[in-house]
Amino acid sequence: MGESDDKHQYVLSIREFRPEDIRQIRNLARLAFESEVDRYWSVVGAQKAPYTYIAEINGNIVGVIEFEPFYLPNSVEGHIWYIFVHPEYQRRGIGTALLRKAEGILSREGAKRVWAITSPDNIKTQLFFEKNGYRRIPLDEMKKLLGSTNTKKFLRRMVYFEGDIIYMKVLM
Ligand SMILES: CC(C)(COP(=O)(O)OP(=O)(O)OC[C@H]1O[C@@H](n2cnc3c(N)ncnc32)[C@H](O)[C@@H]1OP(=O)(O)O)[C@@H](O)C(=O)NCCC(=O)NCCS
Structure with a gap:
């Protein structure tokens, strides 16, 4: 961020989602995702997730993160x-800023770990999570950490498909 030409001069702010953001979010989802399924569910998610945060530059929404604390018995x-x-705004730290915001809130909610799932062909997202300190977790390691029943419950919640990559970061 902070390049010298005008196009790259901006102030980024991160704030909570408001219902009137939804039209801009729909447009953004259309640009950011190739799959209709992701375009659809990311817009639904913005309205339904316990937490949705927006990255905004000069009143324009340029990024979104949706997340939740998921409660298991222990x-x-x-x-x-x-x-x-x-x-057009990728690779400038906006995703990282959104992820940090989510991690801070989740930590305050009592989470010691944060999880995310990506499809195996989404290389960009895999590199993004790895750069941000997330580690790939094989299913049997997840089961050891959470127990079989809880893993099953959580995978269902994450809408896990066989072959998806599971990422996890331990919060400090
Ligand atoms: C994943 C995504 C949110 C990352 O957002 P972003 O704002 O570009 O991420 P950042 O600028 O904070 O990137 C941080 C680091 O991640 C890695 N990274 C991110 N995008 C990358 C890419 N296209 N190629 C290689 N590495 C990448 C880099 O290490 C980067 O650091 P660097 O730019 O200093 O090298 C963005 O690529 C995106 O919206 N993708 C499409 C939607 C999607 O698939 N979302 C994930 C599934 S929900």
Whole structure:
């Protein structure tokens, strides 16, 4: 961020979602996702997630993160639903800023870990989570951490499909 030409001069702010944001979010989802399924569910998620935060530049929405604390019998697990950034504004730290915001809130909610799922062909997102300190977790490691029943419950919540990549970060 902070490049010298005018197009790249901006002040980024991160704030809570408001219902009137939905039209801009719909447009953003159309640009950020190729799949109709993700376009649809990311917009639904913005309205339904316990937490939705917006990255905004000069009144324009350029990024969204949707997340929740997921309550298991013995722990609170942070769960990222969707994160997406306007293609023209990617690689400038906006996704990272949104993720940090979510991690801070989830930590305050009692989560010691944050989880996210990506499809195996979404390389950009895999590199993004890895750069942000997330580690790939094989299913059997997840089961060891959470127990089989809780893992099953959480995977259902995450809408996990066989072959998806599970990421997890331990919060400090
Ligand atoms: C994933 C996504 C949210 C990242 O947002 P972003 O604002 O571009 O991320 P950042 O600028 O904070 O990137 C942080 C780091 O992640 C890695 N990274 C992010 N995008 C990358 C890319 N296209 N190629 C390689 N590495 C990438 C880099 O290490 C980057 O640091 P660097 O730019 O200093 O090298 C964005 O690519 C996106 O919206 N993708 C489409 C929607 C999607 O698939 N979302 C995830 C599923 S819900």
